[in-house]
Amino acid sequence: MEILVCIKQVPGTSKVEVDSITGVLKRDGVDSKMNPYDLYALETALKIKEERGGLIKVITMGPPQAKDVISEAFMMGADEGALVSDRKFAGADVLATSYTISQGVKKIGEFDLILCGKQTTDGDTAQVGPEMAEYLGIPHISNVLKIIEIKEKSIIVEMDMADTVEVAEIQFPCLLTVDKDIYQPRLPSYRKKIETKDREIKMITLNDFEDKDEKKYGINGSPTQVERIFPPDVNNDRETWTGSSSQLSLKIATKLKELKFI
Amino acid sequence: MSRLICNQDKVNETNVQELINVCPFSAIEYISGKIEVNAGCKMCKICVKKGPVGVMEFIETQEIQVDKSLWKGIGVYVDHVEGVIHPVTFELIGKARELAKVVNFPVYCVFIGHDIKEKAQELLNYGVDEVFVYDYEELKDFRIEPYTAAFEDFVNKVKPSSLLVGATTIGRSLAPRVAARFRTGLTADCTILKMKENTDLVQIRPAFGGNIMAQIICPNNRPQMSTVRYKVMDAPEKLCEAKGKITICEIDKSKLTSNIEVLKVTKKEVEDNISDAEVIIAVGRGLKSEKDMAMIEELAKLLDAQVAGTRRLIEEGWIDAKKQIGLSGRTVKPKLIIALGISGAVQFTAGMNSSERIFAVNKDANASIFNVAHYGIVGDIYEIVPQLIENIKNSGAEFCVR
Numbered sequence: 304m305e306i307l308v309c310i311k312q313v314p315g316t317s318k319v320e321v322d323s324i325t326g327v328l329k330r331d332g333v334d335s336k337m338n339p340y341d342l343y344a345l346e347t348a349l350k351i352k353e354e355r356g357g358l359i360k361v362i363t364m365g366p367p368q369a370k371d372v373i374s375e376a377f378m379m380g381a382d383e384g385a386l387v388s389d390r391k392f393a394g395a396d397v398l399a400t401s402y403t404i405s406q407g408v409k410k411i412g413e414f415d416l417i418l419c420g421k422q423t424t425d426g427d428t429a430q431v432g433p434e435m436a437e438y439l440g441i442p443h444i445s446n447v448l449k450i451i452e453i454k455e456k457s458i459i460v461e462m463d464m465a466d467t468v469e470v471a472e473i474q475f476p477c478l479l480t481v482d483k484d485i486y487q488p489r490l491p492s493y494r495k496k497i498e499t500k501d502r503e504i505k506m507i508t509l510n511d512f513e514d515k516d517e518k519k520y521g522i523n524g525s526p527t528q529v530e531r532i533f534p535p536d537v538n539n540d541r542e543t544w545t546g547s548s549s550q551l552s553l554k555i556a557t558k559l560k561e562l563k564f565i
Numbered sequence: 566m567s568r569l570i571c572n573q574d575k576v577n578e579t580n581v582q583e584l585i586n587v588c589p590f591s592a593i594e595y596i597s598g599k600i601e602v603n604a605g606c607k608m609c610k611i612c613v614k615k616g617p618v619g620v621m622e623f624i625e626t627q628e629i630q631v632d633k634s635l636w637k638g639i640g641v642y643v644d645h646v647e648g649v650i651h652p653v654t655f656e657l658i659g660k661a662r663e664l665a666k667v668v669n670f671p672v673y674c675v676f677i678g679h680d681i682k683e684k685a686q687e688l689l690n691y692g693v694d695e696v697f698v699y700d701y702e703e704l705k706d707f708r709i710e711p712y713t714a715a716f717e718d719f720v721n722k723v724k725p726s727s728l729l730v731g732a733t734t735i736g737r738s739l740a741p742r743v744a745a746r747f748r749t750g751l752t753a754d755c756t757i758l759k760m761k762e763n764t765d766l767v768q769i770r771p772a773f774g775g776n777i778m779a780q781i782i783c784p785n786n787r788p789q790m791s792t793v794r795y796k797v798m799d800a801p802e803k804l805c806e807a808k809g810k811i812t813i814c815e816i817d818k819s820k821l822t823s824n825i826e827v828l829k830v831t832k833k834e835v836e837d838n839i840s841d842a843e844v845i846i847a848v849g850r851g852l853k854s855e856k857d858m859a860m861i862e863e864l865a866k867l868l869d870a871q872v873a874g875t876r877r878l879i880e881e882g883w884i885d886a887k888k889q890i891g892l893s894g895r896t897v898k899p900k901l902i903i904a905l906g907i908s909g910a911v912q913f914t915a916g917m918n919s920s921e922r923i924f925a926v927n928k929d930a931n932a933s934i935f936n937v938a939h940y941g942i943v944g945d946i947y948e949i950v951p952q953l954i955e956n957i958k959n960s961g962a963e964f965c966v967r
Contacts, residue, residue: 437742
């Protein structure tokens with residue numbers, strides 16, 4: 304069984320601020336880590352491999368230093384890794400990112416199952432997984448809570464649908480995005496770190512793609528444009544209300560209604 | 566084609582470090598006497614705007630513009646499970662009508678499912694001009710391929726300029742799939758939407774964990790797509806008279822095949838966990854006896870809230886230990902917390918002071934809970950809570966406008 308896991312390097316902290324005067328992003332240090340939700344996807348892959356055997360490949364897209372998350376995946380037990388990186392991918396939005404990774408996946412070759420985390424902590428969109436599945440022409444299921452059974456040609460999963468839980472069987476090849484807590488991710492192993500320190504990380508650039516049309520990547524392949532960024536309004540209002548009980552209770556009800564809690 | 570270029574001749578010893586530092590993504594490098602931009606670049610163009618003058622330049626060439634006049638109307642995806650329409654749908658209809666007014670567009674709904682024809686009628690009471698219904702047995706359960714196919718058919722048929730989809734489990738799975746099929750932009754979890762005169766949709770969403778707001782447009786592609794979470798927009802008032810029409814759409818059944826089979830659907834057993842609660846009613850020592858928990862429970866029920874408490878009430882045994890807020894209990898960050906009869910010791914407030922909206926009712930005007938509350942109400946919970954319950958009950962009555 305060939306399992307591909309998509310991982311991403313994200314900033315180590317979400318404490319990013321924008322300078323309200325200059326409009327410049329202020330980042331504290333350059334600390335980075337693997338997107339925490341991806342750890343669940345990787346753990347799911349490792350559990351499936353333990354049961355059914357097979358090969359786990361991880362793929363990431365980003366600058367050269369994003370190789371670090373692949374090394375980390377090796378320490379957890381991934382077998383192979385590839386970094387999709389090119390200056391021409393700069394400024395990619397969700398659509399261009401999904402297309403780029405799907406081209407990288409095609410370059411890597413055959414697969415039965417692609418696993419993604421449910422979202423990233425820096426983009427927070429949860430959109431790249433489903434868009435990749437579309438580009439690869441395979442079905443997908445989002446928010447998988449549990450793997451119930453792995454069959455020869457399909458997998459049975461439990462998915463979260465807000466008020467209900469659905470059990471569905473999906474044929475390979477397919478893509479699943481897994482929810483947090485599907486399995487407890489293992490820690491990277493020191494032994495594996497030593498074993499894999501020289502393991503090759505495949506580099507994939509635009510030239511390796513089947514579709515080399517520059518217009519489909521990076522800023523040129525991105526339909527969305529960020530017009531501006533600005534700091535949010537912070538609600539620091541402090542109000543004190545006094546009066547008769549009937550006035551006060553009515554005031555509370557009115558405010559709750561205005562805030563859409565009623 | 567757009568690109569970022571570096572005028573190497575303008576780079577010198579004095580400005581090179583300034584240039585490298587200006588990039589928040591560390592994407593500018595100085596390698597053997599040349600400035601290189603690596604793959605970490607997000608094309609934020611800060612180096613052009615704020616870096617040394619004239620060094621970095623952004624070259625933009627005119628792109629082929631989409632003919633925006635061919636794309637009219639605002640479409641809303643009707644989010645539902647087995648025909649029960651999710652309320653986010655009505656909120657989006659309200660927003661769509663507001664946006665449509667700016668450019669004189671119609672508002673459409675696309676309703677995909679099985680046995681839903683009659684349910685579509687309800688949508689007409691919210692001011693939708695036309696509801697497009699795809700009613701097939703294959704669409705009974707949400708499965709990605711047939712739902713995407715029906716959605717695609719709707720877009721091709723109607724050519725809506727913008728599409729709004731609820732950021733529910735289904736919406737967050739379906740919208741990206743449709744966006745990729747049309748190679749168009751999709752902005753997740755928008756909190757503000759505005760319409761420009763030229764029909765471009767201005768989409769604003771929190772970025773980087775909510776510390777920054779990003780204003781996003783999709784100027785060269787149609788349809789423009791956004792997802793919006795529940796309770797972000799206002800629901801429109803229900804109209805007494807239904808307006809608009811329902812169109813039953815046909816689709817080639819071969820497009821409705823799927824590699825997914827839904828085997829079982831079960832109602833979720835919700836285990837109350839105050840850490841995940843959106844609304845919390847917290848009680849403290851202002852509550853005099855266990856039987857008074859009844860009025861607290863009643864209020865909580867009306868607000869779809871969970872009941873939590875201070876350590877004192879846990880020790881009294883009136884509230885389960887899992888429901889304790891504070892340093893020795895849980896930390897909560899709900900959208901709304903109402904603190905009733907709680908003095909506000911730091912051991913308690915440390916576990917809840919990052920909640921989005923904090924209401925506090927306390928008899929003592931000097932109680933420290935008022936230092937963290939957004940709305941501090943000086944009064945007796947035994948008088949206020951029963952009246953508040955009545956007020957909420959009265960406001961819940963369904964009415965419509967003519």
